[in-house]
Amino acid sequence: MNPLNHVAIIMDGNGRWGLNNKNSRNLGHKEGLVAVERIIKQSLKNQIKYLTLFAFSTENWKRPNLEITYLFNLLEKFLIEKLPDLNKQNIRLKIIGKKIPVSSKLNKLLKKSQAATFNNKKLQINLALNYGSKSELVDGIRMLIKNKKLINEKNISKSLYTKDIPNPDILIRTGDTKRLSNFLLWQLAYTEIFFEKKLWPDFTEKDFIKIIKKYKTIKRNFGNI
Numbered sequence: 001m002n003p004l005n006h007v008a009i010i011m012d013g014n015g016r017w018g019l020n021n022k023n024s025r026n027l028g029h030k031e032g033l034v035a036v037e038r039i040i041k042q043s044l045k046n047q048i049k050y051l052t053l054f055a056f057s058t059e060n061w062k063r064p065n066l067e068i069t070y071l072f073n074l075l076e077k078f079l080i081e082k083l084p085d086l087n088k089q090n091i092r093l094k095i096i097g098k099k100i101p102v103s104s105k106l107n108k109l110l111k112k113s114q115a116a117t118f119n120n121k122k123l124q125i126n127l128a129l130n131y132g133s134k135s136e137l138v139d140g141i142r143m144l145i146k147n148k149k150l151i152n153e154k155n156i157s158k159s160l161y162t163k164d165i166p167n168p169d170i171l172i173r174t175g176d177t178k179r180l181s182n183f184l185l186w187q188l189a190y191t192e193i194f195f196e197k198k199l200w201p202d203f204t205e206k207d208f209i210k211i212i213k214k215y216k217t218i219k220r221n222f223g224n225i
Contacts, residue, residue, distance in 0.1 A: 001216040006050035007043065008168040008191070010183055011036070012175030013199025015067075020199075026070045031201040033078060042205050043123055044089060046212060050124050050165055054183050058098065058132030075129075076106050079113050086113070090122035096161040097131030098139075126165060133185040136161055162187055170215050172208075174200045190222050 011032055018028020036053065043051045056071065086093060093113050100107065110129075140159030141151060149155050157163065167187045173180075176197040180188065194211050196203065 002169065002218060002220055004046065004048060004169050004212060004215060006052070006166050006168045007048055007170045007172065008052040008054070008184060008188075009039070010054045010171070010173040010175075010181060011200040012173055012177055012181075014201060016175070017199040017201045025067060028199075028201060029067075029071055029074060033074065035201050035203050038205055039203070039208055040091070040123070040125065042208050044091075046209075048123065050126065050168075052096075052126040052128060052162075052165075052168060052184070054128045054131065054181075056097075056100075056129050056131070057182060058130055058135055059182065072100075072102050072106055076109060079109050083113055083116060086117050086125075087120065090120045092117045092120040092124040094124060094126050094165075095129055096126050097129045098135065100130045124165070126162070128183070131161070132182045133180075134182055137186060156186070160186065167191065170194065170211065172196060172211060174198055174203050190220070192218055192220070 014028040014032040015025035016028065017031060018025045021031075022028065040051065055075070061068065095110055095114060100110075137156070137160070140156055143159050144151055144155055162184070167189070168184065168191045171180075171184070171188055171191045171193045173193070174196045176195070176199075178195045184191075192215055194214070196207065196211075198207065
């Protein structure tokens with residue numbers, strides 16, 4: 001059975017779910033946080049060490065300002081309310097992506113949350129905020145050139161936002177969309193990918209467990225026979 005160390009998720013479908021069920025994209029984002037908590041709980045139960053969540057991409061700035069403001073207010077509220085629980089459950093929070101041009105209050109809260117959970121060991125949640133894989137690669141290669149280091153696979157991997165994080169074993173994308181959307185393009189080279197029809201707020205513990213069980217039966221060759 002394949003060991004499972006790292007799960008990455010593109011949480012697609014919040015807005016569509018909100019329009020379908022509440023006539024509001026924002027309420028879909030709110031319900032998406034409930035799904036996040038379900039999957040965190042199951043990740044702990046399954047002794048998964050890393051959970052990477054694609055929360056906001058570099059392309060998401062094209063969305064309406066009101067929706068962007070709501071998303072970051074939702075994140076702020078979540079961190080304030082859940083930080084004690086993260087520590088209680090021995091969960092570390094790490095932000096990956098470019099610095100976010102948002103309020104100083106939220107930036108301070110993000111720094112505080114990372115610092116307060118830094119020594120937690122049971123599960124590391126990597127929250128991809130203002131993240132784009134292409135810009136990550138460009139920034140990493142620029143840094144290597146600046147530091148006069150060789151451009152090779154090992155050094156590029158060490159220059160990424162995920163330099164201290166193992167590559168994902170599984171990528172899950174909900175929302176019945178079959179694309180990677182500029183997410184972890186380098187890191188996903190040998191990741192097992194599962195595309196789910198369900199919108200993210202409808203994704204359940206049973207769906208997650210079903211994928212884990214399927215993953216453990218896959219023969220992973222990594223280029224071998």
